[in-house]
Amino acid sequence: MSFPLLGQEVQNIKKIQFEAGYAYHMNNLNEDNYLNSKSPAGLISDRKMNGLELRFIIPTKSDHLDLTFGMIIEKCLDEYLGTTDYKLNGGGVYAGISPKIGGKYFGITSLMAIGIFSYKEYFAYYSDSAIPIIDIYEKKASFGLGAMSSIGIYARIGPVGIHPQVQAIFSGGNNTSFLFYGIVMPLTIQF
Secondary structure (H helix, E strand, O other), X not given: OOOOOOOOOOOOOOOOEEEEEEEEEEOHHHOOOHHHHHOOOOEOOOOEEEXXXXXXXXXXXOOOEEEEEEEEEEEXXXXXXXXXXXXXXXXXXXXXXXXXXXXXXXXXXXXEEEEEEEEEEEEEEEOOOOOOOEEEEEEEEEEEEEEEEEEEEEEEEOOEEEOOEEEEEEEOOOOOOEEEEEEEEEEEEEO
C-alpha cells in the first residue's frame, strides 16, 4: 500500500483516443427541383451518402477540452431510373476542438472544426433515342476551406467505447457549396 505524501499531486494520465466509424449524411438541404425536372423518373431515394470517418482525439490539460484531428470519405447511395446518371462523392481532412462534459465512462461531447473538404456532384441526362445523346452534363465541385460540427455522447468501458454523434459538414468553393447533415457511429479505443 502506498499513500501520497503531503504536498505531492496524484497525476491523472490522459490517453490519446482513436475513433473509426460509419458516417451517414444527407444532402436534402441543397435540393432545388432542377434535377427532378430534367429526369422524368426522378429520384428513387433522397440524396444519401455512406462513408468512413477516422479521428484522433488528443487530451489537453483541461478535463473539458480535447484537440481533434480526422478525415472523412463518403460516397453517394442514390440511383436514378431511366435516362439519367448521377454521382456524388467526396471527403476531407479537418482539425478542431472538442469541448466535453462528463466523467471517465459517460458524457456529452461536441466538435467545432475547420478543414479542407472536396465534394463532387455529376449529373447527365440522355435523350430517349436509339443512340443516346447527352443533352445535359453538369459537374459541380467544391474544394477549399470548410467546417464541421457535431454533438454527441460517449460511453466507455475500459479502453473501448462508442461515440454516436449528430453531425453537419459545410464544403464551399468557387464553383458550388454543399451542406450535409447526418450521424456518425464510431467505435473508440484509448491507447
